[in-house]
Amino acid sequence: MSVVGTGYLGAVHAACMASLGHEVIGLDVDEQKVRLLSSGKAPFHEPGFDELLKEQVDAGRLTFTTDPADVADCRVHFIGVGTPQTSDGDAADLTYVDAAITNLLPHLGPVDGRAPLIAGKSTVPVGTAQAIAERIAPTGALLAWNPEFLREGFAVQDTVSPDRIVYGLSKDEAVAAESKAILDEVYADLLAREIPLVVTDYATAELVKVAANAFLATKISFINAMSEIADATGADVTTLAEAIGHDDRIGKKFLRAGIGFGGGCLPKDIRAFMARAGELGLDDTLTFLREVDTINDRQRVRTVDAARTAVGGDLAGRTVAVLGAAFKPDSDDMRNSPALDIAKRVQDEGARVRVTDPAAGAVLRARGSEFDVVDSVEEAAQDADIVLLLTEWRQFREIDPVELKKVAPAATILDGRNALDPKRWRDAGWTYIGIGRP
Ligand code: UDX
Numbered sequence: 329m330s331v332v333g334t335g336y337l338g339a340v341h342a343a344c345m346a347s348l349g350h351e352v353i354g355l356d357v358d359e360q361k362v363r364l365l366s367s368g369k370a371p372f373h374e375p376g377f378d379e380l381l382k383e384q385v386d387a388g389r390l391t392f393t394t395d396p397a398d399v400a401d402c403r404v405h406f407i408g409v410g411t412p413q414t415s416d417g418d419a420a421d422l423t424y425v426d427a428a429i430t431n432l433l434p435h436l437g438p439v440d441g442r443a444p445l446i447a448g449k450s451t452v453p454v455g456t457a458q459a460i461a462e463r464i465a466p467t468g469a470l471l472a473w474n475p476e477f478l479r480e481g482f483a484v485q486d487t488v489s490p491d492r493i494v495y496g497l498s499k500d501e502a503v504a505a506e507s508k509a510i511l512d513e514v515y516a517d518l519l520a521r522e523i524p525l526v527v528t529d530y531a532t533a534e535l536v537k538v539a540a541n542a543f544l545a546t547k548i549s550f551i552n553a554m555s556e557i558a559d560a561t562g563a564d565v566t567t568l569a570e571a572i573g574h575d576d577r578i579g580k581k582f583l584r585a586g587i588g589f590g591g592g593c594l595p596k597d598i599r600a601f602m603a604r605a606g607e608l609g610l611d612d613t614l615t616f617l618r619e620v621d622t623i624n625d626r627q628r629v630r631t632v633d634a635a636r637t638a639v640g641g642d643l644a645g646r647t648v649a650v651l652g653a654a655f656k657p658d659s660d661d662m663r664n665s666p667a668l669d670i671a672k673r674v675q676d677e678g679a680r681v682r683v684t685d686p687a688a689g690a691v692l693r694a695r696g697s698e699f700d701v702v703d704s705v706e707e708a709a710q711d712a713d714i715v716l717l718l719t720e721w722r723q724f725r726e727i728d729p730v731e732l733k734k735v736a737p738a739a740t741i742l743d744g745r746n747a748l749d750p751k752r753w754r755d756a757g758w759t760y761i762g763i764g765r766p
Pocket of ligand 1: 476477478479480481541544548581582583584585586587588589590591592593594655656
């Protein structure tokens with residue numbers, strides 16, 4: 329099989345498919361990335377991925393190429409290219425999906441007498457799969473949509489042990505049966521473990537992915553709205569989340585209030601979903617997602633406001649330690665990172681900002697950061713007027729407040745992820761500020 333696009337999704341999918349015993353070729357236009365992956369080195373930080381990649385490359389089951397002709401013998405082509413937000417609006421940019429199909433088209437012919445299958449994994453606006461099916465129809469190739477739900481930081485685990493597998497198949501029964509048979513072979517190991525399989529049409533499969541992400545984003549913004557109410561009333565949003573989470577219908581997950589969601593998926597997926605609804609003449613249907621987005625942005629503003637207030641009303645000239653740059657722990661991804669955005673806003677107000685992040689720090693430095701990037705919490709916090717915890721890395725959650733106070737005598741911490749024990753920090757002499765926590 330081939331995996332077209334070796335970014336986060338594609339590279340992990342390729343290595344995981346190889347680990348299931350398949351022979352996999354990753355295809356990408358980026359020569360540098362292909363060289364790095366071919367040598368068994370991961371271009372991003374993802375727990376467990378380096379080892380898996382090296383193991384599969386060494387075993388000879390996994391190769392990478394920039395030449396589409398190299399994938400002509402593959403029976404399955406997974407499409408794992410990015411669908412970022414367009415530069416001038418909310419919609420998804422399908423340039424890379426279109427280019428992936430264009431590059432494959434000349435190489436799509438029967439393999440061992442059978443039609444090859446293109447299996448889309450990228451998150452796309454509903455209707456995209458049908459359009460691709462029509463484009464590839466003259467070659468005889470089949471199309472399925474097989475969305476991916478992996479979370480960064482758990483990408484390998486989520487790929488080999490997903491919560492569910494979704495096949496979006498053609499309305500043509502013969503095409504659907506043949507596509508399903510091929511996917512069943514690909515995922516035989518997972519299906520044998522009774523991982524739930526949902527078989528549906530293209531439109532539903534495309535929607536499952538965006539609906540799931542829209543729901544998750546809504547949950548986060550819901551609890552963040554509650555955090556604003558809690559801040560105004562002296563209530564504690566973490567206790568509130570725990571209490572409502574005991575209700576199985578609500579559940580405890582994704583109710584962590586804080587500086588909000590970021591990353592390469594949630595923010596752009598809810599915007600693309602709204603844009604697509606507009607195209608379908610359903611402008612009003614998803615306007616609540618605009619509010620979800622607005623609440624999310626407001627958490628960033630509120631955090632900067634809280635930091636400013638905590639240092640006496642003006643950030644100019646203050647020294648601010650920022651713990652965390654990645655959009656979440658166990659990742660070096662800073663796409664739409666609330667941490668980085670807050671650091672930038674604080675710096676724009678004239679503060680001296682020192683940033684540290686166990687994985688993203690090196691990436692920030694390599695790309696010539698506008699911030700002072702340092703290697704340790706102690707360096708970042710040295711004489712800081714305020715410490716902002718913005719990404720809840722384990723290393724930060726385990727900081728000893730007594731020790732840290734020795735380098736930061738101002739002893740003020742804003743816990744943007746509600747990740748610390750307020751009592752422990754206050755007992756150590758710190759002014760502790762949480763999000764929606766008294
Ligand atoms: C998300 C989806 O979870 C995944 O299924 C999909 O395939 C891709 O998008 P990911 O972007 O890796 O995955 O991150 P996720 O774990 O969902 O977190 C997204 C953001 O929400 C992070 O910035 C995180 O810090 C934030 N978050 C999450 C909260 O602020 N509160 C929560 O309770 C949970």
